[in-house]
Amino acid sequence: MAQHNAFYAQSGGVTAVINASACGVIEACREAPEHINKVYAGRNGIIGALTEELIDVSAESDETIAALRHTPGGAFGSCRYKLKDIDTHRAQYERLIEVFRAHDIRYFFYNGGGDSADTCLKVSQLSEKMGYPLTAIHVPKTVDNDLPITDCSPGFGSVAKYIATSTLEASLDIASMCATSTKVFVLEVMGRHAGWIAAAGGLAGQGEGEPPHVIIFPEVAFDRDAVMAKVDESVRKYGYCVIVVSEGARYEDGTFLADAGNTDAFGHRQLGGVAPTLAGMVKQDLGYKYHWAVADYLQRAARHLASRTDVEQAYAVGREAVALALAGKNSMMPAIRRITQAPYQWDVISAPLSEVANQEKFMPRDFISEDGFGITPACREYLAPLIQGEDFPPFKNGLPVVAKPELKQVEKRLPEFTL
């Protein structure tokens, strides 16, 4: 089998472990020199392929590639750039094939969520139509945990571990302070469409009265009176109340909590997220002193607290993507399969992209407790293995060590292309 080059790109919001997948892809490619010559990475994701800004990954040392496994963020740059409709913007897709052809790229590894699975599929279909031999594999990644078929999405387990741990730690803080000070703590977490991450906060407590006392999911219409009654009940019973709220919390009519028509004097939408909005309601309705935190990027960048399970799965899907490509499987995605629950065992299977693209996996209703404010034992059973194990990065001078790739650019061979 002849040697050709491979292309790898990161897409969408990055995670604590997307570089672990990159590490898996690159290391597996390096182990197959009889098939794969060089690995090129798209600078800033798929945009790098369109603009022919390719990073020569073969110039990076084995140590740098190994260090990707414990480096958060997207080492080659990612992008929020969805290729336009193939019928109206065919030129974009054709450009990709042109760049691939110019650099002898026959393997396309696209590391992202649902949108990129769709792009990956379309690129694969077009290359076939154009008679260009390309093997396109999607490498799953999303903190939102909403990819279908795969039991979980690499990236989610580490956010889940971070949120569960942070909820536990902050709960001990407020529990110590509540006698004379803060009574309500609100932690805002990611997940605009699904409550997976908020649900992970629920892992912090198990027994009766253990925080978090209230979880607010995007799946459950926000009822201010019901929430405030629950908060008040917690403060009266336990002395304090810990709330984990999804950024996607919304009213019955779909309006987001953070966008409830509040505008400043200039008519601009009011600043601030769900946490301060909710904290303000607590103050207004119940008069309790509050604190609130918004984890934002911290939660998905917290490689220092990654789930070992998640790191291993992210790395494994990267390696499996290469194995699939070398086995001639096209338009596929490696997926995690849960084999047994206790002990938790998993392996990597594969799924056709046609079954992955444009499908979203929502949280089952029976994962949310009847009152809408907690997780059920079924949810706990699903989530618990995903945060198992630690995989601390090496530290130097008190800080995590991260990969510092050279990002050497490959010489361009084609005319400029305007996005």
Added chain:
Amino acid sequence: MAQHNAFYAQSGGVTAVINASACGVIEACREAPEHINKVYAGRNGIIGALTEELIDVSAESDETIAALRHTPGGAFGSCRYKLKDIDTHRAQYERLIEVFRAHDIRYFFYNGGGDSADTCLKVSQLSEKMGYPLTAIHVPKTVDNDLPITDCSPGFGSVAKYIATSTLEASLDIASMCATSTKVFVLEVMGRHAGWIAAAGGLAGQGEGEPPHVIIFPEVAFDRDAVMAKVDESVRKYGYCVIVVSEGARYEDGTFLADAGNTDAFGHRQLGGVAPTLAGMVKQDLGYKYHWAVADYLQRAARHLASRTDVEQAYAVGREAVALALAGKNSMMPAIRRITQAPYQWDVISAPLSEVANQEKFMPRDFISEDGFGITPACREYLAPLIQGEDFPPFKNGLPVVAKPELKQVEKRLPEFTL
């Protein structure tokens, strides 16, 4: 020497390592059974002494006490309750002595910041006047790092490590996204009066252009135009800008940024902290897409990422407090002394409370760079050793293991007392 009891209480905002000091105090007391009989802890701090709600620490197992070393929050409860002026509210102080007398408490260990050092001193002075033999030792603790004499305050090093690490990790996130998405990331940190914690964010980067690009200190009057010019410059030069802002950021006239006169339709002060306020300015003045995070309790509860140096110092001052008491030193505070810088070596000395109480240590002006947006090499040299070393807690089922003390209450012997 006869046996008497000891009293330990936690005061003010808790930290990731205040329980490590508790562990030091309690373990050292247990090693001196010839002098110290039982250790009682104040439930919710000094309030527990006033209301005679004493926790019988001798009922806790050695394992539970050892586990305090890796448990964040305040295991016995803390409080924000400053004893009133001794001249006008002498009854409160007399009540403390009364409770101590009723329970044969001759050792008073008070674990807190500047205010509690002052209280500790006053209690000591009054007991002397009243002829009650009490040895009062203050155990230093504050994330604000503003205690005098001690080289650093136990609790600060762990927050510093958390903020430096989080800044580093989130910076890698935004660096990956900035080509097509977020250009500015704002991280709000604690420190209403001093910029020590904000300064710690500066440890994340060293070389030219490494984030954070802008640190906003309470010590430097906020100049919107100057800040926005710096942010814009960073985005143009590096593609993005990371800002670490202290919650205490303020204008020349002392007004806090977050309180800049913004009120909602009901005339309530606008919700939200400094981070969203600053992010809003970025959007308004520069038009850049932003993300912001508010770490709040997460930063001071993050025992999972504690500085080993900080844990060791917190534990050491706890033990040393007992040693001082047993040596008959009264009205003292153990303090950290920096012996050498490289390698970093420290020991514990002691300081009279009269020199500690009501003194605040501010950040030296030469720790802030000339333009006011960064830290100087002198600051870096001071801060660097404080975040050295990791001291990960044990984990079980993916979550940190924490102490679960029984908190058995000692039988009351006195009439009720109203606060």
